[in-house]
Amino acid sequence: MTTEAKETLEANLAIAKISLQHVRKSFRIKRNLTHLKEDHQPVSALQDINLGVKPGEFMVIVGPSGCGKSTLLDLLAGLTKPNSGQILIDGKPITGPNLDRGIVFQQYALFPWKTALANVEFGLEAKGVPRKQRGEIARKYIHLVGLAGFEHRYPHELSGGMKQRIAIARSLAYDPEVLLMDEPFAALDAQTRETLQSELLRIWEATKKTIIFITHGIEEAVYLGQRVAVMTSRPGRIKEIIEVPFESRTTEEDLRSNPEFVRIRHQIWDLLKDEVSRAQEQEKSKSLTAPGKKTAGKGAGIDG
């Protein structure tokens, strides 16, 4: 890295809401060498991650399967710790999970025995909000995600898209400054996914949260992100950060057909295609050498 690039990076990290500085994460995987002998082989998941996310920014992270996207999100959530480097939020190191960060996973993670309202109230209880206010706040956020009237339904009575809206309402209700989203729409059908993408943009514009959103989908990344960080195959590094300069995505009709949108989508695919092939090779050799061990799982694919 040139001195100039280093200075720019350091300046960006200094003004960031969230900054990752030289973050490295590896796991130790148990290997059976013989029926008597085993050892622990290190697997490097993330290497030298440097990233600054500005306050109120919508940052998308895209990369091939197994490149460490979820590992990165777990670190940001404080669920795990880096082996080296540091992760700061408002200039202070992350020491564990905290209500200043809300998380939305691919699987809705709702309590099946609680109504939509009670699910949304849950985080408020943890924050010590009095019972009466909890109901008011939960209703406000259920309304915000477009589900007014469904407060007393149980998760099994809701569609996948509705469940994910409730999960988003639950994360927003306790008013975190940062929303961490790990492929939240991946399990939904294409139409529901597009509806929720524009809903999320509307919510983001209304709430001004800082959002870090992980996806396999290039189109989703360009549609949602103000910037898109493209990761390399494992060990994951930030290969390039692409600016997506659209003023307001919610007002522009048919943004996906805009020539600039198409150009950026191609640019990201160009950056990703070699990484996807490498990830596929890694997956193949992993399944040949260690059958039954944890692999990236969903194939190394990227959605267009």
Ligand SMILES: Nc1ncnc2c1ncn2[C@@H]1O[C@H](COP(=O)(O)OP(=O)(O)OP(=O)(O)O)[C@@H](O)[C@H]1O
């Ligand atoms: N707890 C763990 N123990 C051992 N290895 C792990 C663990 N968690 C992740 N890994 C490995 O670290 C690498 C990165 O995994 P991670 O799930 O972060 O990738 P990902 O980009 O989110 O993948 P996907 O897109 O398929 O969800 C993979 O090789 C994975 O097998």
